[in-house]
Amino acid sequence: MTLRELRSREFWRAVLAELMGSLVFVSAVLGASVPGPGGPSTGPLYPALAAGMVAVALGHCFGEISGAQVNPAVTLSLLATRRMDMLKALAYVVAQCLGAIMAASALYLALPLRTTADCFISMVPLEVNVVQALGMEALSTFQLVFTVFSVEDQRRRENPEPGNLAIGFSISAGVLTAGQYSGGSMNPARSLGPAIITGFWENHWVYWIGPVLGAVLAGMSHDFFFAPSASRQKLVACLTCKDIEMVETASVSRSSLSTVTQTAMRAKQVNKQEQN
Structure with a gap:
């Protein structure tokens, strides 16, 4: 990224979209985690529904601005694959x-009882091993990011499939x-x-x-x-910091080329019939 791009309105608009999106997302998830007055804990059902639905909404609100990532894990995966x-x-x-942090602070101030803030915390249950919790977090995030x-690849191919719904369902399933x-x-x-608001850092x-x-x-x-453009050359290019886009263009498979050729031939035939 150049200094000119860093100063651009689009860049800071995207950063603000990520801040607002994260505020809304975390507010919805934490709010759904708080039990009612005198009621038992809601369990994972309400947070799962809230997370999935708000993710769909944020995709429509900020998807064209920043991608509505609202998740450092998603952002770092895009960095690792050199998409960002x-x-x-x-x-x-x-x-x-x-x-x-802003979302957690606002909800904490709005709570009638500060003790219910324990529902906000991400913690490993006593009956669960730390390694098990680590594995479940990795597995659930794997299916979400995949x-x-x-969805992003389908959007590149201009597929009309409702990708935001797929991401929302994936988040709910993971929770x-x-x-x-x-x-x-x-x-x-x-x-x-x-964690910052409550000061609870165990197994963070x-x-x-x-x-x-x-x-x-x-x-x-x-x-x-698994991507249509996947190849060994593309992996080597990523590991050696070469231009991945050039490798993707050069490593088009024969099947893809044949499909393009067939499509072009069919288009020519249709044009000839229309002219006749």
């Missing part, structure tokens, strides 16, 4: 964490799957905000290493093994 440069990724992560990358083992955070910023590293590890593995496995 270092400076922009750093700005996004800072904005996401700041938005999460879905994000797949429901990992909720009883680790809380189903899948988002380091979502865990950081409540799980909610950074787990999601980031799962996200990076998902992004790299999609781009270098």
